Amino acid sequence: MKTLVICVDRDDDFGSKAGLNSPFIGREDNLQAAIALGLKDAEDSDTNTLLAAINIYDEMVKRGMDVEIATICGDVSVGYDSDLVLTTQLETVLGKVRPDRAVLVSDGAEDEFIYPIISSRVKVDSVRKVYVKQTPTVESTYYLLIKMLNDEKVRKRILVPLGLALFIFGIFSLLDPLYQLTQDVRDVSFTSMGLAMIWLVVGLYLLLFAYKAGDRIKRWSVNANRAVRSGSQLIPFAVLAAILFILGILYGFNAATESTDFDLVQQILLFAGGTLWLWVFAYFTYQVGLFINQFLSLGKVAYSNLVASVTVFAVGFIVQGAIDGAHIFFGFGTYDQVMVVMEILSGFLLAVFGGLLNSSFHQLGEEEVDEAETVEPTETLE
Template identity: 30%
Template sequence: MTTLVVCVDRDNDIGRKAGVTPPITGWEAVRSLVIDVGLAEPEATGVNSLLESLRVTRELRDEGEEAVVAVLSGSSENAITADRAIAAQVDTLIERYEPTQSIVVIDSVDDERVVPIIESRLQVDAVDRVIVRQTRDIESTYYLLKQFLADEELRTTVLVPLGIGLLLIPILLFWFSPAVALGGVAALLGLGVLYKGLGVDEQIGSISEWSRELLYSGRVAVVTYVAALGLTVVGLFVGALGVSETGGTDPGLFAVAAFVHHSIPWLALAAVTAGTGRLLDELLVAETVQTPYLNLPFGLLSVGIVVRGFTGYVFESQLVVGSAVLTPAQRLVCYIIAGVVVSLIGVRVTTLLEQWTMRGAVDQQN
């Protein structure tokens, strides 16, 4: 029974420093390799793993077992090439020495990934990981940083905002005080964290995909959504003009009421336009419409009418508008009644369309 003691060097660090071709087998060859690697780089952890391989081999021989020590080296090109090279070397050693079990000596987490490759070809009795006591924390930190930098998503999420913030600090310090500069950088980093944490990037991606599907499908909603966007912009502009006409001396709540009062007709029209486009698409595609889609335009219009009535009551009760037939309270009641009437019309139209659809389905079955 022969035990194969293998020292794994996945990234070919030992072979590159000593200038040898793997696998290296035999007690004298490995001991000579220790001197070559130690002279090339005394602080290298590979020296310790080679010495550990020799120590394990000596203990096995002292116990009367037949043991062969070997060094397996991979490749520095990429992980797949390195693992294939080690697999080929294991096959060579098995064919040459015919071992029945093995002990694997490693010095890093990266080398530990080779253990399943060896285990698939030869029984592995033990895995001996060598870590220099003085550098355990340093090696762990280095490995974590290496894994972090290898993840593209983490790099773009953390390093990019951090780099932009560091670049902005000297620029902001040149123009502003340290408090303003640090506050601006902190706000920027906070926005970056919220942008990723709330999944804004995913939502933006879904919006672009949804827009692309609408354009390629040739739906009516494409035109109505664009028209609704334009009406929304006009409504916001009209609302801003309405606030500016108050002279800018009114309380905050009154300014909000003025903005809503002037913009709500345009915003309601934009909502009705978008809802109507969705309704037409359902009619064209499915030839039948669900109740929520039928009620949507009427519901949006009735809400707009009621909101216009309330804002008009607040807005016009504090302005001189000349002689009026109705008082603000009377006009508010009229707006509410109009909203209810529009909502009832929507319910009636929905009921009639549903009955007409059901009657058409029954006629087709007959």
């Protein structure tokens, strides 16, 4: 009976870092792949995982077993795309090796999402999970945490939900103290206000760190400076959009803190309703600026900006209907149910119109390309 030792790299570090094309079949190909990835990133766990798989292969060969080793890789876009690539490579490996059973080797839970796919095609006798040993010191733990936080996937999966939760909690924890501050400063609990500010700042910091806001701001400042010097028509529209965005926050905050009788859910709905349309018009204003700047500077019609403008109003109507519907559901006010239905229906109709508009623009673009390809040979012959 033939056994296949199969190593799984779901996020394709071998391809993205070492530039290798998988799958790798045979001890020599797998050893060369491990060396190549190790030279590019000696700390990558997939290197250790593949070496562990080779070690398992060697041990089974010493026992006189009929065994082969292979490595399959997915895609940097972890999820459906990576699993589809893994499935294709698995079918290729199974077709060439034709094993009766398999030993799965991985570096953690993420790679084992492929286990059901493998076990449905070949009997899996064992699953080996490889961990990289670390020296249990404060310095090594700190270094490991820093390395994990520098990984974009880890940052977005862990820090974004945590930061968003703390940020939202901080905002709504501040609403009541700030309202009391406008009424009578003696009633304000500065301790609770300080704690709310801490949650707000920590949440905001985690969000900014997760999305590398510092680098984005630097790039934005460079682009803005270049746009100002070149006389870009986008600048006034961008400034107006920013003003509308800030006004939306202020208006939403004012609506949410208008009365102390509002509970937390009602404050959230009032804040969302107050900010919604000012934010919609802020986005619309920015898209208009992009459209005008593109047309005047390059002489091209940016159809995507037109579609985006229609889409943002579609989203606005749907969200407005959802907010009004929530008011009715929680009994916060008297809203016309027919109006709620009309708002949501209008949003969906605008969304359909935006989709049709986008499809028409794509067809128009393809026709222009076809005409250019038809005309070009004629001009060359002449």
